[in-house]
Structures are given as structure tokens and as C-alpha cells.
Amino acid sequence: xxxxxxxxxxxVEVRVDGRPLPVDxxxxxxxxxxxxxxxxxxxxxxxxxxxxxxxxxxxxxxAQLYTHISRLRKRCAPWLRLVRRGPGYxxxxxxxxxxxxxxxxxxxxxxxxxxxxxYADAAERLHTALALWRGPAxxxxxxxxxxxxxxxxxxxxxxxxxxxVEAELALGxxxxxxxxxxxxxxxxxxxxxxxxxxxxxxxxxxxxxxxLAVYERGRRVLREELGMDPGAGLRHVHHGVLRxxxxxxxxxxxxxxxxxxxxxxxxxxxxxxxxxxWAGLVPAMLPTDIADLSGRAGQLAVVLDGLRAPGRAGATVxxxxxxxxxxxxxxxxxxxxxxxxxxxxxxxxxxEADGGPKDPLDVLGWFLRALGAGHHDxxxxxxxxxxxxxxxxxGRRALVVLDNAVEDRQVRPLLVDGDGCRTLxxxxxSLTSVEGCAWCGSIRWTPPRGGGCWRRSRGRGGWRRSRRxxxxxxxxxxxxxxxCGSARRGWRPTRSGGWRIWRTGWRPRTGGWASCxxxxxxxGRP
Numbered sequence: 001x002x003x004x005x006x007x008x009x010x011x012v013e014v015r016v017d018g019r020p021l022p023v024d025x026x027x028x029x030x031x032x033x034x035x036x037x038x039x040x041x042x043x044x045x046x047x048x049x050x051x052x053x054x055x056x057x058x059x060x061x062x063a064q065l066y067t068h069i070s071r072l073r074k075r076c077a078p079w080l081r082l083v084r085r086g087p088g089y090x091x092x093x094x095x096x097x098x099x100x101x102x103x104x105x106x107x108x109x110x111x112x113x114x115x116x117x118x119y120a121d122a123a124e125r126l127h128t129a130l131a132l133w134r135g136p137a138x139x140x141x142x143x144x145x146x147x148x149x150x151x152x153x154x155x156x157x158x159x160x161x162x163x164x165v166e167a168e169l170a171l172g173x174x175x176x177x178x179x180x181x182x183x184x185x186x187x188x189x190x191x192x193x194x195x196x197x198x199x200x201x202x203x204x205x206x207x208x209x210x211x212l213a214v215y216e217r218g219r220r221v222l223r224e225e226l227g228m229d230p231g232a233g234l235r236h237v238h239h240g241v242l243r244x245x246x247x248x249x250x251x252x253x254x255x256x257x258x259x260x261x262x263x264x265x266x267x268x269x270x271x272x273x274x275x276x277x278w279a280g281l282v283p284a285m286l287p288t289d290i291a292d293l294s295g296r297a298g299q300l301a302v303v304l305d306g307l308r309a310p311g312r313a314g315a316t317v318x319x320x321x322x323x324x325x326x327x328x329x330x331x332x333x334x335x336x337x338x339x340x341x342x343x344x345x346x347x348x349x350x351x352e353a354d355g356g357p358k359d360p361l362d363v364l365g366w367f368l369r370a371l372g373a374g375h376h377d378x379x380x381x382x383x384x385x386x387x388x389x390x391x392x393x394x395g396r397r398a399l400v401v402l403d404n405a406v407e408d409r410q411v412r413p414l415l416v417d418g419d420g421c422r423t424l425x426x427x428x429x430s431l432t433s434v435e436g437c438a439w440c441g442s443i444r445w446t447p448p449r450g451g452g453c454w455r456r457s458r459g460r461g462g463w464r465r466s467r468r469x470x471x472x473x474x475x476x477x478x479x480x481x482x483x484c485g486s487a488r489r490g491w492r493p494t495r496s497g498g499w500r501i502w503r504t505g506w507r508p509r510t511g512g513w514a515s516c517x518x519x520x521x522x523x524g525r526p
Contacts, residue, residue: 004079004096008033009103009153010134012141014076021075027052030141031068035082035091036098037149044088051145099132100153106132107160114163119170119251126164133157158184162193172252174201185214189221192234199237203246211241283344283370286401289335290328303333307399307422308340315415315423322428327403330426334401341422343396346370349403350410357406360413364389367400367414386413393421400424 005015012029014021023029034043034051048065049057058064069089073082081092106129113122137153138146161184168177181198188194195218202211215230215238222228230238240246306316320326331347338345348363364385365378371392379385397420405411405427415423 002079004093005099006032006036006093006096007099007134008036009099009132009137011139016079023072023075025068026140026142027064028068028071030145031065032072033138033141033149034145035089036093037100038091040090040092042085042088042090047088051148052142054144103129103132103160104156107156107163110160110167111163114167117251119167123164123167123171126160126167129160130157130164158188158191158194162191162197165194165197169197169200169204170250172204172249174204174249177201178205185218189218190225192218192231196234196237199234199241200246203241204248208241208244212238215241281370282342283346283367283398285347285370286334286338286345287331287347290332296325296329296332299329300333300336303329303424304337307333307337307424310419315411315425317425317427319427319429326426330401330403330424334399334424337399341397341399343398343420344370345399345401347401347403348414351404351406357410360410361385363410364413368392382413389414390416396420402426 002017007013007015012023012033014023014032023032030052031048034048045062045065049061052065053061069082072080076082079093079096083090083092106125110122110126110129113119113125136150137157138150165177165181168174178198178201181194181201184194185191185198195214199211199214202208202214215234218234219230222230229235237246303316303318318326318330334345334347346367348358348366350358350363352358361382364382368378368385368389371389373388373392379388393416398416400414400416400421400423402411402414402423402425405425411425
């Protein structure tokens with residue numbers, strides 16, 4: 001059975017199995033469109049004559065009308081039944097599809113979904129309905145038919161547009177609606193609904209001044225052309241913009257970002273969509289690097305060699321006592337080799353503020369979201385999260401830094417396999433019971449070489465070595481800071497010749513002093 005389509009939402013056309021069937025002449029297309037718009041009712045000869053020739057038909061009106069009907073029957077048979085009934089003609093197109101009837105059906109469904117609060121379904125339904133329009137309706141018929149029927153068709157279209165925009169504003173798509181609404185308001189300056197929607201979209205885009213300007217232009221147009229003020233709905237939007245309390249989207253949809261397959265450029269994959277703020281981003285979770293870390297060249301080289309060595313899978317463990325700069329060294333090494341891991345750098349501090357261990361289930365949740373998994377896609381079980389985590393990192397080159405590991409059970413679910421990924425772990429113990437970990441040494445505090453120390457002076461950039469021994473006359477001075485191996489401490493001398501560590505940001509007179517074992521052993525305790 002052949003598929004027949006009639007179209008009047010644009011140029012009048014007939015299609016059979018997707019192929020256009022020619023309908024010659026504006027008058028013949030006018031008769032076809034008039035009968036299609038009648039909905040199966042009888043259209044009298046006088047009505048057809050008025051739509052064809054206006055109020056002054058020719059003398060041969062009856063003969064010409066019969067000729068147009070006869071040609072339509074020949075072209076559209078057997079898909080169109082055109083019969084004579086009383087003083088006119090009736091058309092039965094029940095076996096064919098008419099775009100106007102399809103548009104009305106979809107628009108009515110969209111309005112119902114909008115009233116029920118199903119904004120996404122309403123927006124999609126109304127968009128499908130408006131896509132049936134191929135241009136101005138009835139664009140190739142006589143002016144008499146267009147003047148009679150076009151207003152109601154255009155009103156139905158604009159009403160559907162308003163409902164679709166209302167649904168999109170409820171979903172938070174105000175930024176994309178501004179250009180279309182600006183054009184529609186210019187084409188229909190007297191439609192207050194469109195003007196109010198444009199004001200709402202501009203307000204949500206932080207363009208309150210533009211929203212007020214749109215209202216003022218509409219007020220002037222209504223006053224000059226109709227001698228009236230804006231209606232209650234538009235005034236309500238105007239007052240909301242002035243007060244700054246216009247409500248936001250009723251049901252904002254999550255951000256959807258297109259992900260592409262991972263490549264050497266560092267774009268994460270696999271291909272898909274995720275309603276999450278991390279979606280589409282390359283993870284870069286490392287803390288701020290310490291650019292002036294000194295006295296760690298040998299230890300840094302060992303760590304970098306463990307991270308960059310080809311074919312060396314597993315984890316690298318770096319241990320040290322609290323305050324020896326273990327975390328600072330690990331973060332610095334991770335920053336140094338960022339380019340070797342283009343698919344991201346994951347970081348987690350495994351110690352709670354009270355010193356207890358963090359739950360690896362939560363850490364895996366952070367990592368999975370950073371790797372593109374949506375919040376609602378996270379498994380509830382630890383083993384399942386660990387399996388999804390390893391699957392996400394399979395085939396990538398990524399670096400995982402696990403700082404301040406407290407116990408073995410934290411680390412096991414966070415380890416990754418494969419030649420492309422590396423894991424760097426810091427802690428106070430060597431984690432020898434964890435399979436696949438390579439211990440690269442323990443960090444100990446050591447003084448700078450050469451018998452001197454490092455000093456940063458006020459007004460000078462960078463660090464420089466000072467070989468003179470400062471005297472106790474400047475113990476309370478604040479112009480110089482002396483630095484030991486830890487990242488955020490400075491050295492201060494005492495009057496007795498010894499040394500004390502001063503934490504940056506503490507005032508010496510308020511108890512911010514602690515003994516420095518190496519300096520005390522060299523210069524004596526106070």
C-alpha cells in the first residue's frame with residue numbers, strides 16, 4: 001500500500017511514497033487546499049468561486065470549477081475521494097496524511113504535557129510539531145484563500161512556539177532562547193507573551209537592563225498603536241525584574257556534554273553523555289606545586305624514574321615522618337611528569353582532619369565522577385566501584401596520587417593495572433603487605449649542603465644561600481626568612497647561638513617556636 005501525504009504548511013504539495021506529485025496552477029492548488037482545510041465538510045460552489053476569483057467571478061465560473069475538480073480527481077485517484085454533494089464538493093482523505101492535522105495533534109499533546117509539568121516531553125513534542133512547517137503556509141495559492149485561512153494557521157503556529165519556549169525556559173534553556181525570542185518579538189511586537197518570555201530569558205542571563213528596555217519598548221508600542229498599557233502578566237514580569245526576585249527555571253535539566261574517545265590529545269572517553277559537572281573534563285586534581293623545593297634532587301630523581309620507567313606497572317611508595325616534606329615531594333614529582341600522563345592526574349588525601357583513614361568507597365566516588373561517571377551511575381558496593389574505576393582507566397595514561405595513606409585497606413581498591421597508569425603513594429609506613437608496590441625510600445630531614453642555609457630577603461625574589469652566621473641582634477627582626485627542608489618553615493637564630501624553626505605566618509613573640517634538632521646539635525641548645 002502506497003503512502004500518500006498532503007502538505008499545506010508551506011507550498012501546497014502531494015507526495016506518494018516520498019515522491020512529489022505535480023499539481024499545476026495556483027487555482028488548482030487553491031481548490032485542493034480549500035477542500036483539505038474543510039475537514040471533510042461540503043464546500044459550496046459559491047465558496048470555492050470566492051476563494052478562486054473573489055467577489056467578481058467570470059461568467060464561465062461553473063465550467064472552470066468543474067475542470068479543476070476533474071483534473072484533481074485524475075491526478076490524486078485512487079488515494080483521494082472527491083465527490084459531488086448537493087451544491088458543492090466534499091473530499092475524503094482518510095487514507096492519507098495531512099501535515100496540518102498532524103501538527104494539531106502534536107501541538108495538543110505538547111500543551112497537555114506542559115500543563116502536567118512534563119517540560120522535557122513537551123519541548124520535544126512541540127519541536128516535532130513545528131518542524132512540520134516548511135515555510136509560510138499556503139504560499140502558492142490565490143490571495144483570497146491565503147487572506148481567509150492563513151491567520152488561523154499562523155496563530156496556531158505562534159501559540160505552539162510560545163508553549164515550546166515556555167517549556168524550554170522551565171528547563172533552564174534561557175541562553176539559547178534569547179536570539180529566537182528577539183526575532184519573534186520584532187515580528188510580533190503586540191504579543192505580550194513573547195515579550196514577557198524574552199524579558200525572563202534576559203533576566204536569567206544577568207541582563208536586567210536589557211530586559212527592562214524590552215518592557216519599555218513594548219509599553220510604548222502598546223500606547224502608540226492601541227492606546228493601552230501592558231497587561232497584568234507582562235507587568236508582573238516587569239516588577240519581578242525590578243525587584244530581582246523573578247523565579248528561576250522550574251525544572252532545570254542537568255548539563256549534558258558530549259564525550260569523545262580518548263586519544264593522545266588527552267580528551268577523555270569513551271564516547272557518551274553524563275549529567276555531571278566533571279563530564280568532558282580531563283582530571284587535573286593535583287594541589288598547587290611548590291616551585292622552590294630544595295635539597296631533594298636525588299630523592300626527586302628516584303621518584304620520577306619510578307613514574308616514568310617504561311613497562312614498570314604497579315605503585316611507587318614514598319614514606320617519611322610527619323613534617324619531612326613527603327607530600328610536598330610527591331606533589332612536585334607529579335607536576336614534573338604531568339605531560340607523561342595526558343589523560344589526567346587524580347589526587348586524594350587519604351587522611352581525615354582528625355587523623356583517621358578516609359573511606360575508599362568515597363574516594364572511588366570522587367575518582368569515578370572525575371572520569372566522567374554521573375552521580376546516579378555510581379555503584380553502591382566497594383568492589384563494583386573498584387572494577388568500574390579500573391575499567392575507566394583501562395587503555396589510558398593517567399597518574400594517581402594517594403597522599404597520606406593510613407592503612408593497607410585504603411590503598412588496595414585504588415590501585416590500577418596496566419602499563420599506561422602509575423600510582424604514587426605517600427605515608428608513614430612502607431605498605432609492604434600491599435601487592436605490586438615498590439618502595440622508593442624514606443624521606444628524612446637533612447640540612448642544606450655547604451654549611452650554610454637558604455635565605456629570602458624582603459624586596460628580593462627567589463632564594464639564595466647565605467654563608468655568614470647571623471648574630472642574635474636580629475632575633476626579633478622580620479626582614480629575612482630562613483628555610484629548612486620542610487616546605488613552609490623558616491630558621492631563626494637565638495642569642496645563645498642556637499637555632500629555632502619558625503613557621504611562616506607565626507609571630508615569634510606569640511609562642512610559634514619549636515626546636516630544630518640539627519641546628520641545636522651543631523650550635524648548642526639555648
